[in-house]
Amino acid sequence: MKIATWNVNSLKVRLQHVIDWLQLSQVDVLCLQELKLPDEKFPRAELEAAGYKSWFAGQKTYNGVGILVRDGIDVHDATVVRNIPGFEDLQQRVIAATVNDVRIVSAYFPNGQAPGSEKFAYKMRWLDALREWLREEMRQYPKLALLGDYNIAPDDRDVHDPKAWEGQNLVSPEERAHFLQLVGLGLTDAFRKFEQPEKLFTWWDYRMMAFRRNAGLRIDHILLSADLAELCASCEVDKVPRKWDQPSDHAPVIANIGC
Numbered sequence: 001m002k003i004a005t006w007n008v009n010s011l012k013v014r015l016q017h018v019i020d021w022l023q024l025s026q027v028d029v030l031c032l033q034e035l036k037l038p039d040e041k042f043p044r045a046e047l048e049a050a051g052y053k054s055w056f057a058g059q060k061t062y063n064g065v066g067i068l069v070r071d072g073i074d075v076h077d078a079t080v081v082r083n084i085p086g087f088e089d090l091q092q093r094v095i096a097a098t099v100n101d102v103r104i105v106s107a108y109f110p111n112g113q114a115p116g117s118e119k120f121a122y123k124m125r126w127l128d129a130l131r132e133w134l135r136e137e138m139r140q141y142p143k144l145a146l147l148g149d150y151n152i153a154p155d156d157r158d159v160h161d162p163k164a165w166e167g168q169n170l171v172s173p174e175e176r177a178h179f180l181q182l183v184g185l186g187l188t189d190a191f192r193k194f195e196q197p198e199k200l201f202t203w204w205d206y207r208m209m210a211f212r213r214n215a216g217l218r219i220d221h222i223l224l225s226a227d228l229a230e231l232c233a234s235c236e237v238d239k240v241p242r243k244w245d246q247p248s249d250h251a252p253v254i255a256n257i258g259c
Contacts, residue, residue: 011037135185149250
């Protein structure tokens with residue numbers, strides 16, 4: 001199974017990019033973040049015409065997550081969960097579904113704005129709730145994959161200029177500690193399971209020619225439970241869509257799972 005994650009930064013704006021990339025990549029499951037549209041505007045018919053069924057939790061203007069699954073692959077509708085159970089939240093940031101026997105979680109982590117801010121405190125609460133929910137999910141689903149825009153660069157290898165970013169949002173000690181706590185549940189960073197080129201990132205600011213200068217961060221991740229990590233044959237970042245006209249500021253991340 002080929003699974004992927006992509007923050008598309010508005011599905012309305014980049015629907016054709018998604019359809020084109022699905023045909024190029026031939027992924028089986030694509031997790032989307034930052035849909036930026038309400039459920040009634042979700043382009044289900046267009047994606048079905050491209051060969052993919054969809055499950056989503058939308059929100060006007062902000063946030064929103066989805067899971068696209070290739071036709072012919074079994075999805076258990078009764079297992080679909082939107083948002084973190086027991087965590088009251090108006091923001092649409094999580095959707096989970098069981099695809100064949102794999103629990104797929106698409107998540108758009110809060111940005112956090114800046115350490116010490118109210119939005120950062122919300123991010124910390126959200127991360128606590130996510131971790132405790134995933135702990136229970138992993139008891140039920142030995143094969144689990146957490147895909148999404150984490151808004152966390154786990155270590156200095158994932159930052160184009162660690163000194164310039166030191167102590168800032170996305171790289172703060174608190175955020176990195178939360179990432180390690182997710183790993184501590186028994187999850188593996190699929191990207192780091194393999195030898196990778198230096199300075200390979202997943203997000204580049206639209207400003208100051210950041211993509212051209214490769215001034216980016218690796219903040220989009222695929223974490224795999226032990227059963228899936230053992231079956232993972234590769235993990236890569238596809239920078240091609242970032243070169244298209246009016247691109248998302250993120251690139252897709254893909255993992256090949258031999259199951």
